[in-house]
Amino acid sequence: MSWTDLGWIVLSVAIFIGFITVVVLALTYAERKLIARVQQRIGPMRTGPFGLLQPVADAIKLLAKEDLTPGRSDKATFWIAPVVVFVPAFVAWVTIPFTRDIAIRNLEFGILFIMAVSGVSVAGVLMAGFGSFNKYAALGGLRAAAQLMSYELPLVVGVLGVVMIAGSMDLRVIVAEQDAVWYIALQPVAFLLFIIAGLAEVMRPPFDIPVAESEVAGGPFIEYSGMHWSMFSLAEYANTFAVAVLAALLFLGGWRGPAPESGWAQDMVQALWLLVKVSGMLAAMFWLRTTIPRLRIDQLMAVAWKGLLPVAFLNVLLTAFYLYYGWPAWTITAMSCGVMGGAVALYYRRRSARRGMPETARVRVERGRVVG
Amino acid sequence: MAGERGVETVDMLLNMGPQHPSTHGVFRMILKVDGERVEDAEAVVGYLHRGSEKLCERENYRQIITLFDRLDYISNFNNELVFCLAAEKLMGIEAPERAQYIRTIMCELNRISSHMMFYGAYGTDVGVFATAFMYGFREREVIQQVFEAVSGARMMHSYIRVGGVAQEVPADFVPRVRAVLSGLKRGIEECDRLLTRNEIFLGRTRGIGVLSAQDAIDYGCSGPVLRASGVPLDVRAAEPYLVYDRFTFDIPLGKSGDCWDRYWVRMEEMRQSISIIEQALTQMPEGAIQTPVAKFGFVKPPKGDAYVRAENPRGDFGVYLVSEGKETPYRVKIRAPSFCNLMALRQMVRGSYLADAVVILGSLDIVLGEVDR
Numbered sequence: 126m127s128w129t130d131l132g133w134i135v136l137s138v139a140i141f142i143g144f145i146t147v148v149v150l151a152l153t154y155a156e157r158k159l160i161a162r163v164q165q166r167i168g169p170m171r172t173g174p175f176g177l178l179q180p181v182a183d184a185i186k187l188l189a190k191e192d193l194t195p196g197r198s199d200k201a202t203f204w205i206a207p208v209v210v211f212v213p214a215f216v217a218w219v220t221i222p223f224t225r226d227i228a229i230r231n232l233e234f235g236i237l238f239i240m241a242v243s244g245v246s247v248a249g250v251l252m253a254g255f256g257s258f259n260k261y262a263a264l265g266g267l268r269a270a271a272q273l274m275s276y277e278l279p280l281v282v283g284v285l286g287v288v289m290i291a292g293s294m295d296l297r298v299i300v301a302e303q304d305a306v307w308y309i310a311l312q313p314v315a316f317l318l319f320i321i322a323g324l325a326e327v328m329r330p331p332f333d334i335p336v337a338e339s340e341v342a343g344g345p346f347i348e349y350s351g352m353h354w355s356m357f358s359l360a361e362y363a364n365t366f367a368v369a370v371l372a373a374l375l376f377l378g379g380w381r382g383p384a385p386e387s388g389w390a391q392d393m394v395q396a397l398w399l400l401v402k403v404s405g406m407l408a409a410m411f412w413l414r415t416t417i418p419r420l421r422i423d424q425l426m427a428v429a430w431k432g433l434l435p436v437a438f439l440n441v442l443l444t445a446f447y448l449y450y451g452w453p454a455w456t457i458t459a460m461s462c463g464v465m466g467g468a469v470a471l472y473y474r475r476r477s478a479r480r481g482m483p484e485t486a487r488v489r490v491e492r493g494r495v496v497g
Numbered sequence: 498m499a500g501e502r503g504v505e506t507v508d509m510l511l512n513m514g515p516q517h518p519s520t521h522g523v524f525r526m527i528l529k530v531d532g533e534r535v536e537d538a539e540a541v542v543g544y545l546h547r548g549s550e551k552l553c554e555r556e557n558y559r560q561i562i563t564l565f566d567r568l569d570y571i572s573n574f575n576n577e578l579v580f581c582l583a584a585e586k587l588m589g590i591e592a593p594e595r596a597q598y599i600r601t602i603m604c605e606l607n608r609i610s611s612h613m614m615f616y617g618a619y620g621t622d623v624g625v626f627a628t629a630f631m632y633g634f635r636e637r638e639v640i641q642q643v644f645e646a647v648s649g650a651r652m653m654h655s656y657i658r659v660g661g662v663a664q665e666v667p668a669d670f671v672p673r674v675r676a677v678l679s680g681l682k683r684g685i686e687e688c689d690r691l692l693t694r695n696e697i698f699l700g701r702t703r704g705i706g707v708l709s710a711q712d713a714i715d716y717g718c719s720g721p722v723l724r725a726s727g728v729p730l731d732v733r734a735a736e737p738y739l740v741y742d743r744f745t746f747d748i749p750l751g752k753s754g755d756c757w758d759r760y761w762v763r764m765e766e767m768r769q770s771i772s773i774i775e776q777a778l779t780q781m782p783e784g785a786i787q788t789p790v791a792k793f794g795f796v797k798p799p800k801g802d803a804y805v806r807a808e809n810p811r812g813d814f815g816v817y818l819v820s821e822g823k824e825t826p827y828r829v830k831i832r833a834p835s836f837c838n839l840m841a842l843r844q845m846v847r848g849s850y851l852a853d854a855v856v857i858l859g860s861l862d863i864v865l866g867e868v869d870r
Binding site for chain 1: 731744749751759
C-alpha cells in the first residue's frame, strides 16, 4: 500500500465520520423540534434562524466541557468504553448503501456484517457500567447487557424472513428484489419485530431502561461528561439512524421510487426517496418516545423471550413453507396477519385472565351528607 | 449470603437521593437491593427542614400565613386556609359568606393545579418523556394566571387572612373562572387519553405498591392515598368546613389500593373539584370579604387552643394552635399529610423492583416542604 492509498483511506474515513456527525446533529434538531410540537412547545428558537444552530451550540458546549474521571474508577475501562460503543456504530455504516450505486463498500453478507458488528457495542456499555465505579452505572450496565443480548435474537430471526425471501444477505440485492412489492407486505411480522427489537437495541423509549432517567439517572453514562459522553450520544443517534435506514432498505423498498433512468440525477432522486422513507421511520420513533411510558426490566425480558422470539420463529417457519411450496404471494401476507392477530388475541386473553381492567367505586356526598 | 448455586452474593446498598431526578425534591431513600429487587428501604427526611413550627412561635399571626405558604408549596391556598381557620376558631369568629366562597373556589382550583403537578411528575416517573409533564403544566398555567389575578402572586399568595381574604376578586372573576373550567375539562380528558388506559402504564402501575385499607388506616394515611385503598374518608364530607356542606360531589374510591388507583383517584378528584367550583360560582353571594378583626393592629386570639383540619390535595392537613393571648402563638403543631403518607412507603416498596420504587414514591405525591417543615 502506498502513501497515497493511505491518504485516501484517511480522507474518506474523515469525510464519512463528518457525514454521520452532520446527520446526527440534524437528527437531534429534528427530534427536539418534533417532540416540542407533540408537547405543545416550539422547541429551540434562539440559536440561529428557527434554532437551527442549536445542535452546533450543543456540540461546542460538550467539547468545551471538562472530562471528569471518577476518583476510584477503573481508568482504562472507563476511557475505552466510549470507543468500544462508538466504533461499531460507525463501522456498521460501511456496508449500508444509500442508493443503488453509492455505498462505501458493498458486502455480500451486508446484513450479517451489520448485525455482527453492532453486537459488539454491548461490551462497551457494560464496560462503562463497570468502570465508572458507580452503583447506578453498574445497574444500568447490567440492564443494558440483559436487554441488548435478549433483543439481538428476535432482531436477527426477524430479519431472517426477509433474507429467505430475497435469497441474499446483500442489501443491494434485497432492495432490488423488492421490485414488484415491498417486503413490508410480505413480511409485516418481521417488520414489527425489527422495529420493536431495533428500538430496544438502540435503547430508545419505551426501551430506554438501561439509561432510565427517573430510575438509574443515566445508567452507564452517569459519570461521563464532555467529549466522552458525546461519543456515547453520537453512537446512539448513529445507531438510531441505522435502524431507520435498515428498516427502509429491508421493508420499504429502500431507494425505490420514480426516478430518472441513469446519471447523477438518478442517484440524487434515489437518495431522496430513501431519505423520505427514513424520515418517516424516525418520526415514528420520536413520536413513540414522547407518548409511551417505559417498560420495567422484567416486562422487557418477558416481551423478548415470551412474545417476540416465538413469533419470530413462527414467521421463519411460515416463510419457509411459503417458499418451499411456492404459494402465491398473498398467502404469506394473510398468514402473517393471522400470526399477528393471534399473538395480540392471546396476549389480551392472558392479560384479562390475569388482571382485567381496573375497578373503581365512588361515594356520593350531598350537602355535606354521605348518601352512598 | 450464599446464593442458589453456592455463589456468594451480597446485597447492595443503593443511596437514592437527596439528589436524584425522581425523589421529588430532597428526599432520600436508602435501598437495600438484590439486583433489581428491593429488599428493604429506609426513608431519610429532613433535608428541607426550616423549623417552620418553631418560627411560628416568633412571628405574629399575619406573618405566619407566609410561613404556611411555604409548607406545601404546591397548594398554598389550602395551607393558608387551615391556619386562618384555626385562628378564627380560637377567636370565635367566622369569615363573611362571600369570603368563604372565594376561599372554597381558590382551594379547589389549587387542588386541581396540585393534582396536575402530580400528573406531570408521575408521567415522568413512569417514563413518558416530558409529554405528560407539559400537558399537566399547560393546565396548571391557566390556573396560575387566575391565582395571579386574584392574589397578585403565582406562589406564596398570602391571600387568605384571619377573618376573610386579603382583597376583593377582580371584576371578571366569575366568567374567567368559568372559562378556565371549561378549558380544564378538555385538558383533563386529554391527559386521560395520554396515560390512563395506556397498556404499558397499566402494566407499570396495576398491582404495584398495594396498600390494603387496614394498612392505610394503620399508617395514618389520608387523602387520595387512603381513598385509593377504598376508605371513604374525606374531611370535606366527614367534617365539613367552609361551605362544603352546600355542595354535591362524589368521593372517588379505589378498590385495590395500588398505584393506578392512587393515580385514578386524583384524576377523578379534579373532575369533582370542577363540579364543586361550578356550584360555588352559582351560589356565591355579594357582600363583605373580611370581618374587621385584623384591619388595624395585630390579631390577638384569646388564651386557649384549637385544632382544625381540612382536606388538602395531599390529605388531611391539621393545625394545632395554642395561644397565650399574645401577639404570637405559644405553639403551632402541623400535621402534614405528606409526612404521614410517607410512612407507608417502606412496606409498599419492600419486595418490589427498583423501577417500581420510583413509581410507588411518585404515587404518594409528597411535597418535601411539607414533609420536612
